[in-house]
Amino acid sequence: MSTAEPAGPIHVQGPVSIARQHGEACFHCGAVAKTLYADGSITLPGSDRVWPVVTCGCRRQAAVPARPVPSTKGLSEDQLRGTACVWCDKPVTTETAVDLGARPYRRLDVRSSWFPRACEPCAENGGPA
Ligand SMILES: [Zn+2]
Ligand SMILES: [Zn+2]
Numbered sequence: 001m002s003t004a005e006p007a008g009p010i011h012v013q014g015p016v017s018i019a020r021q022h023g024e025a026c027f028h029c030g031a032v033a034k035t036l037y038a039d040g041s042i043t044l045p046g047s048d049r050v051w052p053v054v055t056c057g058c059r060r061q062a063a064v065p066a067r068p069v070p071s072t073k074g075l076s077e078d079q080l081r082g083t084a085c086v087w088c089d090k091p092v093t094t095e096t097a098v099d100l101g102a103r104p105y106r107r108l109d110v111r112s113s114w115f116p117r118a119c120e121p122c123a124e125n126g127g128p129a
Contacts, residue, residue: 009041009050016044024058033095036119069100069116085119087128098123
């Protein structure tokens with residue numbers, strides 16, 4: 001009865017693609033090209049069999065970063081455009097980037113917003129890996 005034990009399998013009602021069921025694709029979005037991490041397990045209707053599933057981390061993308069996103073001062077154009085990690089300045093692509101959510105941004109007295117993005121290692125750590 002330890003609270004440190006992982007959550008039990010999730011009982012999935014709807015159909016699950018074979019790739020997701022077998023842990024070959026992100027359980028939430030079906031991504032296969034990304035780095036996939038173990039993310040608990042599922043059971044399907046009519047069977048007691050437990051299937052370990054994986055996630056690409058997409059469920060965590062909306063999470064508030066553990067550390068605040070750096071101020072826009074001192075960031076490169078690429079970082080402001082979201083084509084480089086805000087922490088380590090490594091180039092990121094739509095495939096690899098983790099969105100950190102829109103932030104208000106003031107430039108030359110114009111209010112707008114920017115969309116900071118991070119590489120996966122930095123996003124995992126909430127800061128430079
Ligand atoms: Zn995913
Ligand atoms: Zn980074």
